[in-house]
Amino acid sequence: MVMPVNFDIKKEYFSYLIEKICDKDHDKVDYIPLLDLLHSMPFEWSIEMDENRAGDGEYLRKRWLQNEGIYEYLYEFDGEKVSVLEVLIGIAERVEFDVGSVMNGDHTADRFWMLLRNLDIEKYDSANYKPLNIKEKVRIWMLRKYKKNGVGSIFPMKKCSKDMRTLQIWDQMNLYLMENWG
Numbered sequence: 265m266v267m268p269v270n271f272d273i274k275k276e277y278f279s280y281l282i283e284k285i286c287d288k289d290h291d292k293v294d295y296i297p298l299l300d301l302l303h304s305m306p307f308e309w310s311i312e313m314d315e316n317r318a319g320d321g322e323y324l325r326k327r328w329l330q331n332e333g334i335y336e337y338l339y340e341f342d343g344e345k346v347s348v349l350e351v352l353i354g355i356a357e358r359v360e361f362d363v364g365s366v367m368n369g370d371h372t373a374d375r376f377w378m379l380l381r382n383l384d385i386e387k388y389d390s391a392n393y394k395p396l397n398i399k400e401k402v403r404i405w406m407l408r409k410y411k412k413n414g415v416g417s418i419f420p421m422k423k424c425s426k427d428m429r430t431l432q433i434w435d436q437m438n439l440y441l442m443e444n445w446g
Contacts, residue, residue: 273340278303280328285353287373294389299349301395306345308406313432320354321346348402352379355418359437363445379418414440 282299286292292299307318325346329335356376364371380386383405385398401416403409410416414428419440421428428436 273334273337276332277325277328281324281349281353285356285373285376287377290373290377294391297390297393297395298385298388298398301398302349302352302402303347305348305399305402307348307351309433310406310408311430311432313434317351317354317433318346320358321350324350324354348406352376352418355379355433355437359441362437362441382418382420384416 278300281303282292282296285299286295307321309315309318325341326335326338329338353372353376356372356379359375359378360370360372363375377386383401385401388394388398405417408417408429410429411420412427412429413422413424414420414436417428417436418433419428419436421439421443423443424439426439428439431439
């Protein structure tokens with residue numbers, strides 16, 4: 265497929281991500297600054313297995329390119345690290361896959377906003393946008409500087425004897441799902 269001259273692949277991809285997660289409670293216009301900031305932040309990890317979450321973000325890109333019939337343009341993303349936004353959407357999809365059978369329809373957007381609520385950044389819509397606060401909260405999560413019980417991360421726990429800071433994101437997610445969905 266030949267792309268039109270004015271086709272900006274990265275802009276189109278970002279629009280796809282936004283459409284995937286914005287819903288009736290989260291109007292895309294109100295959250296573009298927050299989502300753009302999350303998309304500009306590269307995902308970093310310190311526990312080896314969390315590299316798999318970056319793989320989830322890469323898979324989002326590849327799936328979009330495939331669905332659009334423009335997979336041959338994957339090179340446009342060469343050398344570009346996966347963003348925090350992509351990783352959070354990938355995790356939201358995983359959560360939805362694990363708990364989605366309980367409900368009708370796709371609730372990936374709900375799962376995504378749950379993760380942002382857990383990080384305490386959902387409140388930063390256009391009217392309340394504070395990029396330094398957002399960056400700090402995301403850094404606390406990525407550097408694992410949150411509380412032992414996961415408060416300050418995407419998977420805070422009410423009852424957990426394990427130190428969430430030492431667990432890969434996949435294990436944190438599974439503990440969180442067990443506590444909240446049994």
